[in-house]
Structure formats: structure tokens, C-alpha cells
Amino acid sequence: MASASSPKTRPGLLDGLDPEQRAAACAPRGPVCVLAGAGTGKTRTITHRIAHLVGSGHVAAGQVLAVTYTARAAGEMRTRLRGLGVDAAQALTFHAAARRQLRYFWPRVIGDRPWDLLENKFRYVGQAANRAGLSSETEVLRDLSSEIEWAKASLVGPDDYPLVAARTQRDIPAPATQVAEVYRNYEKLKTAAQVLDFDDLLLHTTAVLEEHGMVAEEFRDRYRCFVVDEYQDVTPLQQRLLDAWLGGRDDLTVVGDANQTIYSFGGASPRPLLEFTRRFPEATVVRLERDYRSTPQVVALANQVIGAARDRPAGSRLKLVGQRERGPEPRFAEYDDEAAEAAAVAGRVRELIDGGVAASEIAVLYRVNAQSEAYERSLSEVGIPYLVRGGERFFARAEVRQAMSALRMASTDQNGSDLVTTVRSVLSRVGLTEQPPAGGAAKERWDALLALVELAEELAATVEDADLLRFAAELEQRAAAQHPPTVEGVTLASLHAAKGLEWDAVFLVGLADGTVPITHADGDDAAVEEERRLFYVGVTRAREHLWLSWALSRTPGGRKNRRRSRFLYGLIPEDHPAARVARAQQNRTPGLKARCRVCGGALLETLEVKLGRCGRCPSNVDEGLLEQLRAWRGERSRELKVPAFVVFTDATLVAIAEQRPTDDRALVAISGIGATKLERFGAEVLQVVRASVAS
Template sequence: MADQPRLLEGLDPEQRQAVIAPRGPVCVLAGAGTGKTRTITHRIAYLVQRGLVAPQQVLAVTFTARAAGEMRSRLRALGAAGVQAQTFHAAAFRQLRYFWPRVHDTPMWQLTDNKFRLVVQAANKVGLSTEKEDVRDLAGEIEWAKASLVGPEQYPAAAAAAGRDVPVPPEQLSKAFAAYEQLKNRAQALDFDDLLLHIAAILEDQPDVAEEFRSRYRSFVVDEYQDVNPLQQRVLDAWLGNRDDLTVVGDANQTIYSFAGASPKWLIGFPRRFPEATVVRLERDYRSTPQVVALANQVIGAARERPAGTRLKLVGQRPDGPQPDFAEHEDETQEAEAVARGIAQLAKRGVPLSEIAVLFRVNAQSEVYEKALADAEIPYQVRGGERFFARAEVRQAMAALRTAVARDDGAQDLPATVRDVLREVGLTDEPPSGGAARERWESLIALVELAEELVETVPEADLARYVAELDARADSQHPPTVEGVTLASLHAAKGLEWDAVFLVGLVEGTLPIQHADTDAAIEEERRLLYVGVTRAREHLRLSWALSRAGSRRFRRRSRFLHGLVPDDHPAALPSRAKQREQLPRPSKPVKPRCRICGAPLVNTMDVKLGRCADCPSDVDEDLLTQLKAWRSERARQLKVPAYVVFTDATLTAIAEQRPTDESALVGISGIGASKVQKFGSDVLALVQGERPDMR
């Protein structure tokens, strides 16, 4: 058992105040990076060590299994093994399994493993679409209703009052909701929300069960309290009864899940509910440099209304670091390429790739960054979502586009042709209001924009050329899953941190998102940016692009950046667009051409090889074999995947072109100065038939 002095070592005054607060209501308002998990685990261990509560009498709940597991590990290390640290649903499931047979005199109903099928049946029963995305949206609304303690009959009024973007008429959704509940009950099945509903009802309606439960658990801790929804709060109230031994920890400035029913009102209102509560504010930020912290304070400080529980002002505790950087780009491709270059520079300075993240608002934004990183041979992983070309709607769209190639007569311009084909798989002129349908639409419209981008480079491009380009991109963007740069949405990044963070695509219509049309929705978008900024420990770059491709259309940078960009920064100048118009237009870059037939090269793989795919290859097979063997050995020495050294396409290009000096080597696509410095002498030795020095 850890002793009291050790439990208090290394705590700042505010953390110490929270740890030693007496039993009873305690509210810890903990800003980003202020050590909230350390504080609450030390508090639990302190109460246990002093004998104020037994470990088995403490129930700590949080929102992810990962966070619960981390809490259990810390508590064991602090001598408080035996404390129950679980998610709301896991705790409710455990309690329900124990009490259900006594209350209902039957075995507990099964937790359904196929909720989607039941929602499909309910939708079909009331005449709604059973397309996958429509069913996902329907399921999402049912989950919101149950989390908000709204039944089928109350749904239309509740949805209107909450300003929900309902995917179908509310009355029809209400009927589908009722049908879903009937089908589920008939099958004697439970969904995850039922776990919470049933345990709350049992504790509320069965005094003997409630008494037994409350004799077992006497002290409660809730992490991320700003994210509780009405159903979870009802369960917490049922656990507590008329007791007040409750510690809550949260940050209202990080409330980003209101679309799922989460509300910070219980965190903000905690002192009113418990007037005698101990309230502690943690504002010392141990995660980020003072420069990052200052920017975070600026972002959240610009909010229109800030209730008392949200007025935390972080104070950086780390040594000084670089100032956050801002960058404006002509188009998204340039933005992505600049991010890839920035990542390469950080890696060269010793920042591990696993400590670098690229964060964006919507998953459809990932494609251009996947391509830029793949082209730069920088390994990456997509967190909380599939790679762009692995998404179901993208695979379906590409299948439709391949089929359409046979009937394409070139009569229409390419973007119009692509748009017409994608209408067959669900693309609409106007975006859906939100949910899965909106995500699908964003992926499809990204394919149209890729067609527009290709036409700007190759005006004569037809559908066949476009599909070939998509295939090449798909091939290049599927490296093996390795430890690398993280690509993630801002929502998926919650609770994580990295040494370096690139916040990208910061334009109006994306952040804030286009369908954020109320003051409350706009402020939640601001909190998303705040979450993104506070993920960075040291290096932070914020960027935006004025157009999707070239000068096709102009965008405006996010309103949240106003006042953040330093006045002397080039990106702060309001007249940049006008200045660009007055400057002479730069000449277009020379397009790469086939070294055999002289035709322009567009396809990524063709550019790497320096020739058209149809032109004959003069590859030196023996040299290619030696290059691959050399690459395997170098990758083993460096402990990286082989493609990080050179891709197969680059090795093939070397074996075809057989460069004899460094200038010729740099002329091969995919080989930059850093690659020449690392591997140039080895490659040139192999080309000349010599054995490279592998030491």
C-alpha cells in the first residue's frame, strides 16, 4: 500500500487540494494537459490509504475502455488494486447480469450483436429506405433519443426542440423507432442503451436491490463529466441515491459531442446542486509549451458566452518552444505537400513519426494528405476511420466509374461525366444535413473535385485517364500498417497528444462546418479547434487553402483564426488575394514527359518510372534484384519498412534509367536530396556493378 507522503509527492497545490479533499462532493475543473488522470487516481488511492473507503467500494467510470484500463493500471501502481474502473456501459452490464434474474425471475436477455439488422427491419416495416447510410442515420437518431430519455412518441417534439437535422420526417422516424423497440423486445434482446435504461429502472423501482447496491458501492468518480448525457446522468443518480460521495472531473471547453446528447450542464451546475462541494480548478498545463498554451487560450477566450465553469485559463509549465506557425496555400494539394515537407523536416530533426499528427475536421479531407505522405514515402496510419480508398462508398463509386469507361464518348467535360456517374451511386447536388449520409456525400464530392484537379493539369483527360489516376492513387496510398504519422479527425483526436500537430483545412464551411447554423453549433466548432490546438506538446502548425484545385474557386480562412495570426505574418495580410492578382502570373511548371515517346505523364506511377505504362521497359533485371536485396538489408538495419527506403516503383526506375551520378539520381521522381544523402552512394555503387559499403 502506497503511503500518504508518496501519494502527495509531485503534486501542484491545486492537484493536492483535490487529492486531500474530504469525502463528499468534489468537482475538479481540469483544463487540457493539467494532469486530471493523475489527480483523480491519486485522490482515490489517498481515500483508500486513509481508510475512508475500501477499494471494492469505489466505482470510477469514464467513456472509453482505453481510459478505464489506464486508470486501473495507475491505481494498481498506487496500491489501490480492487477499485472498479469501467465505462458506463461495462459497469451497467455487470450490474444487470447480477440483478436481472432476481428482478425478472428469468435469464438476462442477450445483448444484441446485430442492431443494424433490427433497424433495417424496422425501417422496412414503416416504408423507409434500407440503404446502409440511411439505416446508419436512423440508428444514430434512435441512439440520440434513448440517450436523451426520449421515447418514440416524444421524438418529433424533442427533435424539433433540440434542432436536430432529422434524416427523414420526424413522424416517420418516430414510427421506425417504435417498430425497432417492438422487434427488439420480441427477440428478447438488449442494445447498449438498454443496459443503462434497465439498471436505472431497477435501482429506481426495487428498494431492496438499490439498498444492496449502495451497500457495496459507497464512493463514485466520473471522468470526462462534461460528456455525460441525460441517460448516463440518470444512471449516476440511481447509483448515488441520496448520497453525495461523488467526485467529478471535466472540462466544459472540451465538450464536442453534443450531437450525441452530451451536455456540460451537469458539470457547470455541480456547485449549485451541491452547495457544500469542494471545487478545484486545474489550470497549470504540463503538456504544451507556453506558446501553444497561449494560442489555446486565445481560441477559447474568443467564445461569445463562457459560463463560470468554462473560464479556465491555462498556464504553461514547460520551457519555451517555437511559436505556432500559420500558412496559407493556393490549393489543398499545395497545402498537403507543404505538410509532408514539414513532417520530413521534423523527422530529420529527430521528432519520431509516431509523435506527429495531421488533424482535420471531416474524414473526407484525409485523401489529399494520404497521397502527399505516400508520395513523400512517409509512413502513416489513419485513426478512427478507413483510408479514403478503402471506404465503402469510394469502392462502390470506383466500380461504377470503371464500368462507365466503356460507354464514355468524351462528349462531356470530365468533371460533368464523373458527377453524372456518381449520381447513380447517390451523389446529390446539395449536401445532406449531416450524419452518415453527409460523410458519404463528402467522399463522393471529393472524387468530383479530383476530376476537376486532373483537368486543370491535363485538359484533354478523359474518364479512362481519370480512372487510371484513381487506381494509381489507391495503390500508392495503401502502405502496410506501421508506426508512422497519425491522420485523424478532430473528434478522433480527443484524449490524445503528440509532439507535433498540423491542423489543416481551416476554412469557412469546413471549420466551422457548413451545417453549423446556430450560435451553439458554431461555439462547438470553436471547441473542436481548441481540442486540436491542445493536442500539441511543442510544434503546432495551422494552415488553410484558398481553393480545392488551382484557382478554380476561392475560400475564406476560418473565422476562428481572426486575431490569432500575428499582424506581421504573411498570412495575416488582408490584401494577399489582390496582391496576387497584380503580380505577373508564374509560368506553368513543365509537365514531365515520357523519356521514350515524349508524351505528357500524369499518372503517379508513370511519373515515377519516367515513361508511359505502354512504352517498353528496358529494366536491368539483375540490377533490380540486387537493389531489392540491398533495400531489405538497409531496412533491417534502420528498423523501418522496406518501402520507406525506396518503393518498388523507384527501384524499377533506377534499374531502367541506371543513373551514373547524383544529379541523374535526383532526376528520378521520389528521390530527393535527403534520399541521395542517405542512400545515393550505395545505389550508384550497385549501378556501377560494385558492392556498397553496408557498415
């Protein structure tokens, strides 16, 4: 394991760095902590630091080990290092580095052939679950696998698992004692088969270095300088391996941003980053806050998002400063339902592409993978290719394929019930329950099945006498149509999968409470704050165009009982229709039922709330105005090629004709008129009302 020779320092190596980047690159050998905000050039900074240390003779290139979170990030780091003439420096993920080291030292420490790496642990987890008396359904095994991964990353063994799970209030798929038994059986099965999982790579490498002095000495003679990227997401297991690598030395550079800690569910913690100077009091600390990625408008919004976080530690108080030219303001949009939201996003994507933005530079980001179906469909309908990142296409998911098979079989023996009831009945046999599971893989499966019910509701509302056979055929057609050409396209990804990536245009969709933040985060302040950081990560993926949207209902015609995400409060400009709606809603007395504007009695029925009066009180509808409103609605529905009720329902027109609003505030006070309707039709409706009143 010989060291490579050091290249000479290149003239002008540091010329392209800003003052803070240069300070980090030129910091003396020893502990260095780089607090790097989103888009501040951290990869550029740390690769130039490595090149500077090597070129200055502080360390040989082959003695440098840089580790990061993903293989993609490691590949980018290697490419940049090669461009700087530092070919021999190692840039790997924690797991890749550990695998190389373990393979090298295995014959000396173990003595026989290296054990094989287990690419998929489901088989062994399934056997372990059976022994513990648990289900071997896919979603259960997925949740058990995730729990075992969390335990190993957190350095928690099977015996300690129940106590630690209770103390940390883990959302677990089975009683803690049974999960511990699955964990214990899984480890026994792996050992008997002589295979290792990915976490074992880190555990065994750490054990080798801690327990075999000669091995540790050889390793530490080879590697003298360590760089850790994305340090805010290091796990206890990774930190222990890093400590074993260091062996009491301090030639360590860490780079991270506590504002982007989004993997706590997997055992990650920003604590090592935030406590770095406590461990190394003499450490050099550099803050990178100049954002070269995003326009000042996007940067300002990002600062507002993270600035609202509670109890931010000192090490996380980075405030980005945009360095690019000004760009368009972020756009906010509210929709009646998810289908309308997805259609609008597809329309805006088409405008961007027609305006010269490459499809590969556009992303639609959502909180959970089950949300992708609406956007797969809407993009397909307008002929825009897309790629699903970090998750399967909706119709490729195992639970969706199983559901479609069950629906096809049931369609040969339909019993005459209405379509939606029949679909719910069939899907109840494959996992659709009345109430959603608390979270995890089971919740994602439930969401996907519910999405099929909503497609049935949509078909029933648009196709007269639609039956199960027609619905099954509709699903087959949708599945066939949603295989885009194998070319670059718009990226569809979850917010977690988007970490480390960036695009010219980003659509953050589904920003409703219960989704962002996710339902199971409620009641846990730490979990809600992690959801805020996840939202912040989504905002900071955008270079120029940023679109933030939400829907009031899941399905067309459904109850509009959703609220936009709490993270959006204070972000929406005062003159935006959604802000005007919010102010009108805030002006209503909280905690009281809606009251009749005539007699003051409580309004109990949906129609009464819509009209603003109870059924006992007489209508004071202006029949002439009502006819004019109906005529206007007919014209608009023909222009838009949509049913009339999509513009406004009959009840909404009656409410307008009774209350005769003359400004935006009065108009949005009418139940059912939200920001989207106000922005799209408000001026026209008020013109009709004013003209009628004047006449």
C-alpha cells in the same frame, strides 16, 4: 460481492502533485468538483485522490467505482491505480460498468438467461425503416441510428420524439413522425429478438436500481465512492444512472472542463458540471489550470481561442498556465488549394521526422473524415506511413468502393464527353447531387464522391486526352498505393476522434469557414460555439509543434473563394503574410463591387478584377517589366519543377506589370495574390519591379 481490504497509505504518495492537484486529492470525503483544463494532469489527480481515500481508510478499494468516457481512458486509469497499489478499485466506462451490473442482477430480476448484446443495430434499424416506408440505404440507416441513440441518451421515447425534435431543432434524416415510427419499430424488433443495444445497458440498469429496492441496497452496500471523469460530456441517461448509483448519497468526485464539451449532438451536456455546486452547495471545488502538456506558445494560442467564446459560464472560465520550457511559435499557412496544403503538410512532416520526431508523435487533424484522402495521398507520395483513427481509409469506404465499381463499368462504354462531365454523370447515379445534403452521414458520403470528381479534374488538367478508362486505372493505383506498411505512423484523425489524445506535433488542416465551423452550424450560436470548443480541443492536443493551415480553393486552378476560419481572426501575428493580406482585404470598402482603377466603373469579369481595370480602358502595361517577370517566373518554375502558371498566372503577371506594386500592401491588393504567394515569391517579385522602375 465482498469488499477488498484497504492498502496502507504509501509514504510520499502526494509528493509529486502541485498545490491544486494536492488540494483535490486531499479534499475530504464528500462532493468534490475538479475543474481541470487540458493538460493539467486530471487523471493523475483523480487516481491519487482514490489512492489517498483508500490509504487513509475512508473507503475500501473495492468500494470505489470510477467511470470515464472511453475504454482507453478507463484502461489508463486502471494502470495508474495498480501503480498506486489500489488494484481492487473499479475503473470502467459507463456502459461497461452497467453491463457488469446488469449481468450480475439479471437472473434475480428477470429470471432467464441474459439477453445478448447487439453489436451493430443496422439490421434492426433497416427492418424498422422499411416498415416506416423509409429508405434502407447505408447513410440513411446511419443517420437514423444516430438519432435513436441521441433520443435514448436524452431520455426521449418514441411518443415524445417529434415534439422534442422540433423544440431542439434537430437536423433529422426524415420527418419526425417517421423517425419516431422507426424508433418504435426498432424497439419492438429488439424486444422480440431478446437483444439489447448499448443504450439499453444503461436504461435497464437504471430501471433495476430504481424499481428493485433489494438490488439497489446490495449495490449501494458494495459501492460507496464514485468518481466521474469527463463529466462535461455526461448525457441525461448517464446522469440518471449515476443518480441511481448514488441513491441520495454524496460521496462523489466529478472531473471535467466545460471548454471541451464537443458531443452535444449525441445528447451530452456540460450542465451537470456547471450546476454541480447548486446541487451540492457544500462541495469542494478545485481548479486545475497548470498545463504540463503544451509549451507556453501553444497554451497562449489555446487561451486566445477559447477566450473569444461568447457568454462563457463561470465554471468554464479556466485559463491555462504553461509549465513547460518555451518552444516554437505556432505556424500559420495559407494555400491556393487543398492539394498544395496537403503537399506542404507532408513536406513539413518529413522535416519533423528527419529532425528526430517519431512519426507516431505526429498527427494531422481535420473536421470531417472525407478530408483524409488528400493527406493519405500526400503522405504516401513521400513514403511516410500513417494510421487513420476513427474512420476508414478513403478508398475503403463503402461509397467510394461503390463509386469506383460504377466508374469501371462505365469506362467500357464511354460516350466521348469530357472526363469531368462523365465522372459527374456516373457518380450522380450513386448519390452525387448538385447541392450537398444538410449534414450527417449523407453529407460525408457526398463529400467523398465530390473528392472523386476533384481527382478527375486534377487528372484532366495534367494528362492530355484523359478518359474514363484512364481515370478508373488511376483510382485503382491510388487505392493500391495508399495501404501503408503495418507499422506505427503519422496519425490521421478527425477532431472528435482526437479527444483525449496528444502528440508532439499537430497539424490542424482545412481551417476554412464552412469546414471549421462546419456549414450546418451557421445560424445557430450554440452550434458555432461548440465548433469553437472543437477547435480548442485540436489546439490543446499539441505538446510542442502546432501548424494551422487552410486553402482558398478545393482544387488546383479552382476559384479561390474560401475564407480562412473565423476562429483564426486575432490569432495570426501582425507580421505574418496572412495577416497582411487580411488587412489589405479589410481596407477595401465592404459591400461594394470591385472598381476599375482607371474609370471607376464596376468590374464584372474575373479577368477584369484580376487586372484591376475594365476591358474598355486601355492597358498601361510595362512591356519590359512584363518580360522580366515572365523570365523570372520561368526560372522559378524550372527550379520548383512545376508548371509556370502554378507560380503566377499570365493575368497576374500582367496585373503586376500594369500596377507596378512596390510594397507588400500593394502586391496583395492584386486579386489572386494571397499569403502563400506573398510569403514565397513576394520579395522576389518586388525586387524585379523595383529594379525595372529604377532602370
